[in-house]
Amino acid sequence: xxxxxxxxxxxxxxxxxxxxxxxxxxxxxxxxxxxxxxxxxxxxxxxxxxxxxxxxxxxxxxxxxxxxxxxxxxxxxxxxxxxxxxxxxxxxxxxxxxxxxxxxxxxxxxxxxxxxxxxxxxxxxxxxxxxxxxxxxxxxxxxxxxxxxxxxxxxxxxxxxxxxxxxxxxxxxxxxxxxxxxxxxxxxxxxxxxxxxxxxxxxxxxxxxxxxxxxxxxxxxxxxxxxxxxxxxxxxxxxxxxxxxxxxxxxxxxxxxxxxxxxxxxxxxxxxxxxxxxxxxxx
Amino acid sequence: xxxxxxxxxxxxxxxxxxxxxxxxxxxxxxxxxxxxxxxxxxxxxxxxxxxxxxxxxxxxxxxxxxxxxxxxxxxxxxxxxxxxxxxxxxxxxxxxxxxxxxxxxxxxxxx
Numbered sequence: 566x567x568x569x570x571x572x573x574x575x576x577x578x579x580x581x582x583x584x585x586x587x588x589x590x591x592x593x594x595x596x597x598x599x600x601x602x603x604x605x606x607x608x609x610x611x612x613x614x615x616x617x618x619x620x621x622x623x624x625x626x627x628x629x630x631x632x633x634x635x636x637x638x639x640x641x642x643x644x645x646x647x648x649x650x651x652x653x654x655x656x657x658x659x660x661x662x663x664x665x666x667x668x669x670x671x672x673x674x675x676x677x678x679x680x681x682x683x684x685x686x687x688x689x690x691x692x693x694x695x696x697x698x699x700x701x702x703x704x705x706x707x708x709x710x711x712x713x714x715x716x717x718x719x720x721x722x723x724x725x726x727x728x729x730x731x732x733x734x735x736x737x738x739x740x741x742x743x744x745x746x747x748x749x750x751x752x753x754x755x756x757x758x759x760x761x762x763x764x765x766x767x768x769x770x771x772x773x774x775x776x777x778x779x780x781x782x783x784x785x786x787x788x789x790x791x792x793x794x795x796x797x798x799x800x801x802x803x804x805x806x807x808x809x810x811x812x813x814x815x816x817x818x819x820x821x822x823x824x825x826x827x828x829x830x831x832x833x834x835x836x837x838x839x840x841x842x843x844x845x846x847x848x
Numbered sequence: 849x850x851x852x853x854x855x856x857x858x859x860x861x862x863x864x865x866x867x868x869x870x871x872x873x874x875x876x877x878x879x880x881x882x883x884x885x886x887x888x889x890x891x892x893x894x895x896x897x898x899x900x901x902x903x904x905x906x907x908x909x910x911x912x913x914x915x916x917x918x919x920x921x922x923x924x925x926x927x928x929x930x931x932x933x934x935x936x937x938x939x940x941x942x943x944x945x946x947x948x949x950x951x952x953x954x955x956x957x958x959x
Contacts, residue, residue: 640904646897649904649926656929658922661897 573762575733578782589833612692622681632676639668747844866917869898899923
């Protein structure tokens with residue numbers, strides 16, 4: 566079972582929910598937690614532990630100038646402007662390259678080969694005997710988060726219970742993280758912004774065919790608008806977490822609600838059971 | 849000498865456009881003959897990488913200089929490597945106004 570935690574709006578508590586589900590489930594069996602918010606991974610703050618790392622690379626073109634006759638076919642082919650062909654040389658802009666490999670195919674002189682270029686890294690750690698944490702980190706200045714997310718998800722292949730924390734928003738990194746998941750939790754909050762972005766996120770999940778359920782976090786009890794939206798769109802509110810000073814304090818210390826207040830473990834375990842039902846997986 | 853000016857419309861009377869890669873039109877003015885050629889920018893609505901693509905278009909038209917408002921780093925790198933002089937025009941006048949300012953040597957060169 567692969568379960569994603571997404572939100573639309575940032576700061577609603579995705580990582581908090583992902584970390585606590587993972588912790589609660591790790592009390593009874595093995596869990597893999599993947600931080601796919603690669604521009605700002607933060608799950609390691611809840612689970613500090615030494616990690617092994619490896620580079621994430623993409624393939625980029627390298628032009629053999631001695632074989633190139635500057636015909637311009639590669640530059641004309643590239644939809645992203647990554648290759649510009651001048652009469653006497655080629656300019657390559659690595660940050661624009663999407664690693665499609667098209668330039669190597671269209672070159673009539675076979676003057677282009679591909680080489681790996683580092684764009685980020687993965688960290689793998691075992692903060693608990695039953696918990697594996699995989700953290701994807703995109704290098705600063707590197708614009709393409711998707712390959713790092715893809716690589717982080719690959720590392721968990723064959724995993725039993727896999728929890729994926731996504732980036733906020735509804736763009737490519739979120740789509741990549743959600744793709745192939747059995748279900749997703751959309752975390753929202755009792756604000757107009759939370760609801761607005763929840764609507765966008767629910768739309769993305771629906772288009773990807775990933776069944777979604779809702780967690781309302783920091784609820785002040787005035788969730789009428791959100792509840793109405795959920796009813797209208799047949800989305801189950803699976804858990805409501807109150808706006809509570811003690812929970813905020815636990816969270817701010819980098820502690821886990823389920824560890825500090827063990828009575829919450831059953832709530833997060835029940836949340837996971839509801840996600841399994843959403844996904845159509847028998848418990 | 850051929851000078852390219854980024855424009856909002858297809859004639860020298862159109863307003864000069866501040867943006868480079870997403871300018872609706874490129875107007876190529878010939879300083880010797882006073883004639884012009886307007887080219888609709890095929891990359892104006894492109895998803896990304898429009899700067900270097902538009903720069904390639906300027907090179908293909910063999911312009912010696914470019915007048916625009918804002919140039920991104922990648923476009924600048926292309927034009928610089930190809931030896932195209934770049935000038936900044938940030939007033940709200942027409943293409944012709946920008947061209948006149950260039951001829952009167954009052955435009956700041958972009959380095």
